Amino acid sequence: MTDVTTTRGVGGGVGTDAGRPDGVPKVQGRFGFSSDAFAEGMLWGRTLRSPHPSARIHGIDTSTAEQIDGVEVVLTAADVPGTPTFGLEHADQPVFAADVVRYQGEPVAAVAADHPETARRAAEAIVVDYGPVEPLVDAEAALDADPIHPDGNVVRHIRIVHGSPDDVTGDVVVECEYEVGMQDQAFMGPESGLAIPDGAGGVDLYISTQWLHVDRDQVAACLALDPEQVRLTLSGVGGAFGAREDVSLQVHVCLLALRTGRPVKMLYSREESFFGHVHRHPARMRYRHHADRDGSLVKVEASLWFDGGAYASSSTAVISNACSFAAGPYRVPHARVEGWAMRTNNPPCGAMRGFGSVQVCFAHEAQMDKLAAALDIDPVDLRLRNALEPGDRIITGQRITGVAPVRECIRAAVDLPLPTVDADGNVAPVTLPGGTGRTADAEHVRRGVGIAVGFKNLMYSEGFDDFSTASVRVEVGPDDEVTATVHSAAAEVGQGFVTLAQQIVRSELGVQRVQLRPADTVIGSAGSTSASRQTWMSGGAVQGACDDVRRAVYERVAERRGVALAGARREVLRLDAHGIHHVDQGWVVPLAEAIGDEPVEATHEFHHANTEPLDEDGQGDAHVSFVFAAHRAVVDVDPELGLVRVHQITTGQDVGRALNPRQVIGQIEGGIAQGVGLAVMEEIVLDGGRIRNPSFTDYLIPTALDMPVVDATLIEQPEPGAPFGAKGVGEPPTISSTPAVVAAIRAATGIDLRRVPVRPDDIALA
């Protein structure tokens, strides 16, 4: 652990490997996750879900369920007092299906009972008379199919016309169709929450989520309550990765609590979790790349079909990202991109780490390799030649005004050493493709190396007024030590914002002891823990609140000492761990003395720079900032068995500035794990709209044996306008790691792989 003292003289500030404030309870098993919540006399809630991807509901009979001993209430659509639908961006999803169900797993009813097993049996005892309907399961076919929802089947269509795409062609043209399967976030802590009625018609909800305030607003609308009557407190979150952006059980559990007048806990099983949250959009993408003979990109054409499933969720923003970043982090003078987010009877899809960039990166990087082969240019050189630079425009016409170290990322990834081969040729059998099965024959194993580069936006785009609120209170404790308390509704989901909040206060105020109030809806919104935005947005809010606190302290000291602050050409007071110094007069007032028994508190609302919507040609300054990364993958493949082991991944990542380098490395390694998963193992397998593998037995995520060694170089070029110059770091590792792995498999096998995840038969039967 590096031990760097801040400019204000205390340890554990910005730029250090400060430890997590929630670390000790987490390693001791004492940290309170939402699934650990408990209240005396609480009931257990349970959801009944549709077994059909598409059906009419002719009737629901709850009488048998209601008669079971221990069952307190059974609720259906008729019991929803407020708005019957909810949704992150469009309220198009019923709290309970009333007359039709549009996906397998759609909630139809909910029960509350005195034991989870009783609740399970009661849900099973509800008789629903379904009339199954042939499901619509193809996103392209949905364009001309009968609408499956009153809002129609096209959730959003975007067209980007950049430059003069009709007027130019390249010397060399490559084209291909690519597919990405449906990935699940597969966080470890299942959806869970505890709702407690307040006895006055309102409710308190303890919940794991990514955005407390947007949950609150949806719950209040569906329950016909004022927002003030619905109070949310963040309960420990066992991972999120986008899957907790949408409401899952929030409305159901609050409704059950209000109807029974008792605390109700809901907790999804792993199987129910697969049905209870949105997934990453599956995509079909057709690309045509044009380049000059020397390797300069001329034009990119693409049509992107994203399957949003039954309800809108965040599909409108996902398809916008997919279109904006469809050509990759390259200079592309001409482009024509059409993107469609479609409604089908497949499971709803929404946010997952990488958010639209992941799918298109798989395609545009495969295209770059095809182009390199057609031009007989090294794939790394082709990317270096076309890499975006500051001042370049992306295909939405937006000029990059911040840093864009694309070439540095690429060079860092390819300059890190390749894995060494044991001189004696000894390989642990367990590290061969197939792992513990020990089925691969070492003599057949072939090694391949691949590279990929990706980028995306930070924060929300297209004119959204994104903000975060934080308050900082500084007071003197009973032990005469100064304590700072931070209050923010930012959801800590594991990424480490709680650590950064402490670090920022230490660096800004020179106060060592920083505590955090629970995140709740008492304070204003912090926005969502997504889009790699909390470091910038809530970090900015905490920094702003510290600024306000410091100014208030300066004014208090100046008044007592008779110093004029107004009109000075420079700061005459300075704050560090010893107190408030007068720069010229040399005196020091300790912070504890300045504060005395009058705590100083400030609340700050931080907004990022304005953005604008895309116009009818998909042009406009829609994004705040961009972030880049490159990955090189080394894989071992047994071509006969079709088995792959990813051996090493190196990466260069644009981080702006690493506020906590150890946490940044944790984000990079964890993000790469999810990219490796999408490359070679993770897919929700659908059959006629039905999920075939809703368990960790059949939906495989990387284990410690599947994960490669990761070697990362952080590219630190402070981003103008970003608090501390820091960029969010969570998403880039998940974007280009997937195409790098697939490129390496292509290099090892010579097979033209066009779909992820790569399955054994894609290799063995090719």
Added chain:
Amino acid sequence: MTELDTVGDASVSYGLRINGRDRAVQAGWLGESLLYVLRERLGLPGAKNACEQGECGSCSVLLDDVLVCACCVLAADATDSDIRTVEGLGDGGRLTDVQRAFLDEGAVQCGFCTPGLVIAIHDLLDRRPDADESTVREAISGNLCRCTGYGRILAAVAAVQRERSGD
């Protein structure tokens, strides 16, 4: 076997020995897993419930010194066993070397898999103090982590091995 009408018809009281203490379970349903009884009846939520299918290892506990998934053990079937959970590690709330290494190496993110991994790594290093990296990877491959990519966890294991061997 006949279908039981209510959960209460199959309730039973019994004792469990957990972390060296005798604990009574009053009127528990016979079908309850050890994981459920620990978490919901005995106030020991350290074992986590990520899958309840024996696939993820987040509910790892030691049953007579054997690492098991508490979700796959019937509580009423563990009455004759010595059960150790994450709450029983350390002395008077002090951190063990594995727990300390998890913090020092940055192995904790959301923390949901952490208690199970801490138990599994103690078990491994007690049995195989000099396990090489591929052995460590295989030994903890039954403990799924979705946040870290395992890199910092492997670093924590290596740090404990160095410390215990006096390097």
